[in-house]
Amino acid sequence: MTRTALSFLVDRKTTCPHAERQAERAGPALAQAEELCRARRVRLTAIRREVLETLYATHKPLGAYEIAERLGTSGRRLAPITVYRALDFLTEQGLAHRLASQNAYIGSFHRDSAPDTVAFLICEACGGVDEASAADLSETVAALLSREGFAPRTKLLEIVGCCAHCR
Ligand SMILES: [Zn+2]
Ligand SMILES: [Zn+2]
Incomplete structure (x- = not known):
């Protein structure tokens, strides 16, 4: 191709x-x-x-x-x-x-080797997937992981629902 x-x-x-x-x-x-x-x-x-x-x-x-x-x-x-x-x-x-x-x-449209926490917003109506990230989301997750002594392999959150244009 x-x-x-x-x-x-x-x-x-x-x-x-x-x-x-x-x-x-x-x-x-x-x-x-x-x-x-x-x-x-x-x-x-x-x-x-x-x-x-x-x-x-x-x-x-x-x-x-x-x-x-x-x-x-x-x-x-x-x-x-x-x-x-x-x-x-x-x-x-x-x-x-x-x-x-x-x-x-x-x-993926993210290119970092060690990406911050990424939230995938998955629309059940149109099948579209948005990648969203925010500095304070990453900070909150990082703080939570260090508190738990947990070593993450990936930091991907999946949120399933209905996107803005399908609602
Ligand atoms: Zn949608
Ligand atoms: Zn869509």
């Missing part, structure tokens, strides 16, 4: 502000991901890139099987293990996030 092909893949059928914004930022985000992998000297292999493109092509979280189906050609579905391996790489590099509440993945 080339970058030009990506714009046609973007999910425009369900037009909501999430879908429109995704279409705008998918291309730049992919270019940024390539740069980041070069800088870190890790390989964005063809399959890893294709999985990332698939995630960026929609504003909705995708399960591994859905990704395998979208990437399969002529009725042949990709082996889910192949997709899972690519997803492991992408989440390790911070290029994708796994949303535990949805058992699904989204492409």
Whole structure:
């Protein structure tokens, strides 16, 4: 898949502000991901890139099987293990996030190696996911973690509900 092909893949059928914004930022985000992998000297292999493109092509979280189906050609579905391996790489590099509440993945638009607390606002109506962060949220969570002596691997909060434009 080339970058030009990506714009046609973007999910425009369900037009909501999430879908429109995704279409705008998918291309730049992919270019940024390539740069980041070069800088870190890790390989964005063809399959890893294709999985990332698939995630960026929609504003909705995708399960591994859905990704395998979208990437399969002529009725042949990709082996889910192949997709899972690519997803492991992408989440390790911070290029994708796994949303535990949805058992699904989204492409990340955050680029920090040690990100502050991020709240994912997941809309059940349109499927849109917003990443929100705030300095005082991060400070509060950091204080709570230190009080509990807890070492976080990720600091992702998932809030499920209905977004502003769907309400
Ligand atoms: Zn939406
Ligand atoms: Zn919505």
